[in-house]
Amino acid sequence: MGLKQRLRIAWERLESAFTRSFGPAWNPFFQLGALGWFFYWIVAVTGIYLFIFFDTGVTNAYQSLEEITHAQWWAGGVMRSLHRYASDALVVVMTLHMIREYLLDRLRGPRWLAWVTGVPMIWFVFIAGVTGYWLVWDMLAQYVAIVTTEWFDALSIFGEPIARNFLSPTHLSDRFFTLMVFAHIVVPLFLLLVMWIHILRMSDARINPPKGLAIGTGATLLVLSLVFPAVSQDPANLATVPATVQLDWYYLNLYPLFDYVPRPVMWVLTVGFSTFLLLLPWLPPRRRAAAALVDLGNCNGCARCAADCPFNAITMRPRSDSLPYEQEAVVENDLCVACGICAGACPTATPFRRRSALVPGIDLPQLPVRELRERTLAATAALAGPARVLVYGCAHGTRLTALQQPGVATVELSCIAALPPSFIDFVLSGGHADGVFLTGCREGDCHHRQGIEWTRQRLAGERDPFLRARVPRERVHSCWSGLARTTVAVRQLTAFRERLAALAPTERGVPAAREEAGHA
Numbered sequence: 001m002g003l004k005q006r007l008r009i010a011w012e013r014l015e016s017a018f019t020r021s022f023g024p025a026w027n028p029f030f031q032l033g034a035l036g037w038f039f040y041w042i043v044a045v046t047g048i049y050l051f052i053f054f055d056t057g058v059t060n061a062y063q064s065l066e067e068i069t070h071a072q073w074w075a076g077g078v079m080r081s082l083h084r085y086a087s088d089a090l091v092v093v094m095t096l097h098m099i100r101e102y103l104l105d106r107l108r109g110p111r112w113l114a115w116v117t118g119v120p121m122i123w124f125v126f127i128a129g130v131t132g133y134w135l136v137w138d139m140l141a142q143y144v145a146i147v148t149t150e151w152f153d154a155l156s157i158f159g160e161p162i163a164r165n166f167l168s169p170t171h172l173s174d175r176f177f178t179l180m181v182f183a184h185i186v187v188p189l190f191l192l193l194v195m196w197i198h199i200l201r202m203s204d205a206r207i208n209p210p211k212g213l214a215i216g217t218g219a220t221l222l223v224l225s226l227v228f229p230a231v232s233q234d235p236a237n238l239a240t241v242p243a244t245v246q247l248d249w250y251y252l253n254l255y256p257l258f259d260y261v262p263r264p265v266m267w268v269l270t271v272g273f274s275t276f277l278l279l280l281p282w283l284p285p286r287r288r289a290a291a292a293l294v295d296l297g298n299c300n301g302c303a304r305c306a307a308d309c310p311f312n313a314i315t316m317r318p319r320s321d322s323l324p325y326e327q328e329a330v331v332e333n334d335l336c337v338a339c340g341i342c343a344g345a346c347p348t349a350t351p352f353r354r355r356s357a358l359v360p361g362i363d364l365p366q367l368p369v370r371e372l373r374e375r376t377l378a379a380t381a382a383l384a385g386p387a388r389v390l391v392y393g394c395a396h397g398t399r400l401t402a403l404q405q406p407g408v409a410t411v412e413l414s415c416i417a418a419l420p421p422s423f424i425d426f427v428l429s430g431g432h433a434d435g436v437f438l439t440g441c442r443e444g445d446c447h448h449r450q451g452i453e454w455t456r457q458r459l460a461g462e463r464d465p466f467l468r469a470r471v472p473r474e475r476v477h478s479c480w481s482g483l484a485r486t487t488v489a490v491r492q493l494t495a496f497r498e499r500l501a502a503l504a505p506t507e508r509g510v511p512a513a514r515e516e517a518g519h520a
């Protein structure tokens with residue numbers, strides 16, 4: 001097992017601890033992007049309030065902020081603290097979100113756009129934070145101003161060194177300060193624009209955390225603001241050099257390095273690291289599976305595939321052939337992550353159809369539905385003894401090798417929702433196994449975003465194509481244990497088999513008429 005895989009398992013274990021406390025829906029790790037949006041809006045709203053009372057001239061900035069903080073501590077003071085703490089929280093969730101997407105390998109293929117847009121977002125967040133500290137115009141602001149401008153002067157792109165602005169009171173320019181105010185407003189607007197591009201390729205991107213989680217985090221920030229209000233340090237004094245300042249470790253964590261590392265080297269490090277991040281989606285190991293393929297002759301234009309695709313890769317267009325349907329599905333190859341969820345949604349992807357005709361309206365080249373049927377039959381053919389179970393699992397969750405044991409066969413799919421529900425009916429009504437065990441990623445965190453939710457809804461009869469009512473539900477079990485909790489999956493499989501052993505075994509042999517009839 002490689003280092004990244006080990007780290008991923010450790011990370012998933014950490015997240016599991018949160019699932020135990022918060023439940024899958026409220027686990028903050030599963031909602032990091034949504035929490036990022038939530039904190040952004042808190043920062044924006046509180047920022048607008050502060051701006052109303054803030055004096056944007058360098059001479060009065062400090063004083064106006066003191067008044068906001070103390071004279072109206074119950075409104076302006078709380079707003080200021082919320083502004084600070086929500087910004088800090090944004091850095092925390094952004095960093096965790098980036099590490100997480102990397103460890104869970106959600107940056108390759110069409111996901112490159114989300115990853116690559118994430119990199120300028122990091123810069124924008126930090127520029128907004130640094131310029132924010134600058135506006136307070138206290139000792140910390142003076143320190144930030146001097147270090148930052150000296151860093152930019154190392155680029156020699158300005159005719160006159162801008163750090164000179166902060167060397168003596170006579171040089172201090174009001175216009176330069178106003179420029180910082182402008183940057184502090186414009187950069188977050190750019191950030192918002194890139195945040196919108198960031199989620200463009202995802203259908204129903206989670207940009208709002210669940211209500212309970214939002215109330216909980218919002219209340220925590222409010223309590224923090226009341227107990228530890230954000231205040232300024234001593235006013236800036238250009239006649240002195242700031243000797244000791246209290247740093248903000250969320251935004252200014254790199255600043256102590258400037259004492260030891262030459263400015264040009266800091267440029268090489270920051271730009272080099274950003275470039276490395278930008279290239280990550282294309283670095284080895286490269287994996288790019290073929291996109292889903294539409295077979296027009298079998299597509300009736302029902303649009304279920306388009307509704308279920310988590311990456312907006314399918315559009316419904318007017319029919320281009322002579323079949324009597326209004327629409328046809330069209331896959332945009334550059335957007336398709338090859339999850340196979342569309343094949344799982346297609347009503348023509350049923351194993352009850354004749355083998356020769358088993359070409360559905362949409363299919364995955366690497367595991368076509370016909371092949372899935374062959375694998376299902378081959379895997380179950382050797383099953384013997386009581387409580388025979390067929391496990392369908394996804395390639396990103398529980399390792400199927402850990403579940404293999406006498407009386408249990410496994411079939412792996414790209415995503416559990418790539419399994420058309422009719423396969424479960426096929427296996428049980430044909431007596432190919434006594435039970436079907438579905439496993440994959442963790443609830444609330446499907447690698448392909450919506451696979452677990454669609455599977456749950458299909459089994460519950462809430463989403464087409466649903467599992468037929470005639471399928472005995474006591475013979476179907478779902479276990480969302482993920483990669484790290486293999487023992488949970490093994491335990492649930494054992495318990496499931498014990499329950500199956502108490503039922504009468506299913507009878508092998510599919511009635512010919514049903515095999516021919518089809519479900520489409």
Ligand code: HEM
Nearest residue numbers: 033034036037094098101106107111114115118119205206
């Ligand atoms: C302001 C900071 C950020 C916010 C608010 C944010 C927000 C989001 C949201 C809402 C999603 C969609 C989640 C879903 O519905 O499945 C998402 C996905 C994603 N984000 Fe971010 N993000 C931020 C920063 C970053 C950074 C810095 C990176 C990496 C450099 C990154 C990489 C990704 C990737 C790769 C996905 C796609 C995941 C997938 O396809 O399943 N994000 N982000």
Ligand code: SF4
Nearest residue numbers: 299300303305346361
């Ligand atoms: S689900 Fe199947 S039949 Fe329906 S539009 Fe998509 S490809 Fe066509």
Ligand code: SF4
Nearest residue numbers: 309336337339340342
């Ligand atoms: S395989 Fe199907 S569902 Fe998955 S991304 Fe491609 S088109 Fe969408």
